[in-house]
Amino acid sequence: MQLYQNQTIRVHNSLTGKKEVFEPINEGHIGMYVCGPTVYSNVHLGNCRTFMSFDMIFRYFKHLGFKVRYVRNITDAGHLENDADEGEDKIAKKAKLEQIEPMEVVQRYTVDFHETLQKFNFLPPSIEPTATGHIIEQIEIIKEIIEKGFAYEVNGSVYFDVPKFNESNEYGKLSGRKLEDMITNTRALTAQDEKRSPQDFALWKKAEPQHIMRWPSPWGDGFPGWHLECTAMSTKYLGETFDIHGGGMDLKFPHHECEIAQSEASTGKSPVKYWLHANMLTLNGKKMSKSTGNNIYPSEMFSGDNSIMSKAYAPAVVRFFMMQAHYTSILDLSDDALLASEKGYHRLMDALECVDGLKTATTSDFDYKAWKQKCYDAMNDDFNTPILIAHLFDAVKRINLIKEGNESISQEDKSLLQTTLASFVYDILGIENQKAVKDDSSALSGVMELLIELRNEARANKDFATSDKIRDQLIALGIQLKDGKEGTTFSIN
């Protein structure tokens, strides 16, 4: 008996615009694909929020006992700069600017991506395929689409015929657009002579002689179009139809729209049952942008080496901050908001640390079983982490009340509380207790015990000058003493 059999999960499906009951195609198994980063620069915080949302979803499914195959790709080629760019691809362009090999760029930023995600305590996906590793699969899909009559070749490039596709299918159903509207609203672009219609998109681009990233194909040397890699890799590892496709809001159009078109054109099937889109992260109310300077990298957040925040923030604090908002809402990052989250994070961690030492009684003053189900209910309702966190703080309050002797808890409920908190905080939200690590040192705790003893002796002797000196100097070192009914404890900030 798996946990998921007792829970009804509802997810917001972008395709229908509604919350729907989640039922996997194959019972007990979930196939999930998320569009990964293009590794041509350091990963930025907005990226991290999207991937973090799906990391949380992945974690929750696993916790419920589903067998999840989570595929998140690395885009290391085939990312067209734009239609007017003579087919130069994003990776190759960056490489030329920096005078290094394209794969060197890929390597450098893939490493940065993994390092950053590790700091944020991400679980690795089941498969992390690269676009360049799936050129053959992409070529095969292009062949199929051409055979079905939905693509055409011009001068060594292959384009998807959107108007033709729209005759038998519905192009724009995910993003709520109509082809007719797009035609009237398309701006004039240069260098699109090859395309029969401005809405058509590249499946394969011919490589000019100086172009470094190139592969042979039935249409000559070239490289794949951006939208195709996701179709190729999701189909290969998850099948022609799979459960969940995720990504950032901004990928809805054209990227995900094109993925649907490619799949429907080649297999005749709609590829995805549930489309999930994570919303944007803004910085001080404005979109993040490198050009305006309204931008901050994860490493700058962690180090405090930036002009936007007043201090450094631990990865776990940033993660907690992001989990306090629903993944479908725009979230605004600011120093004030982070400071508030940091305090909340510490309060949560402090409470978690003292659960183990709680004294038990024969009965409980609180319905912990009902509380536990509320936590599940929150997650089941489209992964509502802010509501979950509200319930977690309810537990924090309970813990503190018990600690002060104002409420009681039974042994049975205590272990339920302990395991439930660990599951939701550490396993599902993925929030680490980054200060507990320091408390491990036995030398430190020995010293602290001694200092607390000395201070309490001084207090007993009304030598407040000494006791306050100990307390104040410890504060200056970032160690806070807490006088409770059961004695004095400390925490390191």
Add this chain to the structure above:
RNA sequence: GGCAUCGUGGCCGAGUGGCUAGGCACAGCUCUGCAAAAGCUUGUACAGCGGUUCGAAUCCGCUCGAUGCCUCCA
């Protein structure tokens, strides 16, 4: 200009056709040698204008504003 999402108290951020989100900040109280921590209590709210309704912040319309997409983008 078109499409989409949204506009909640000092800040962040949930939710809902009538009944307390939560965190942070602020104030009072309890505890304390004094603090801190913790607990208790209180206040300020649903952009504006119309409409539907017994009743709307929640549904509809308009206005204003924000963000995203429409061109690479999580």
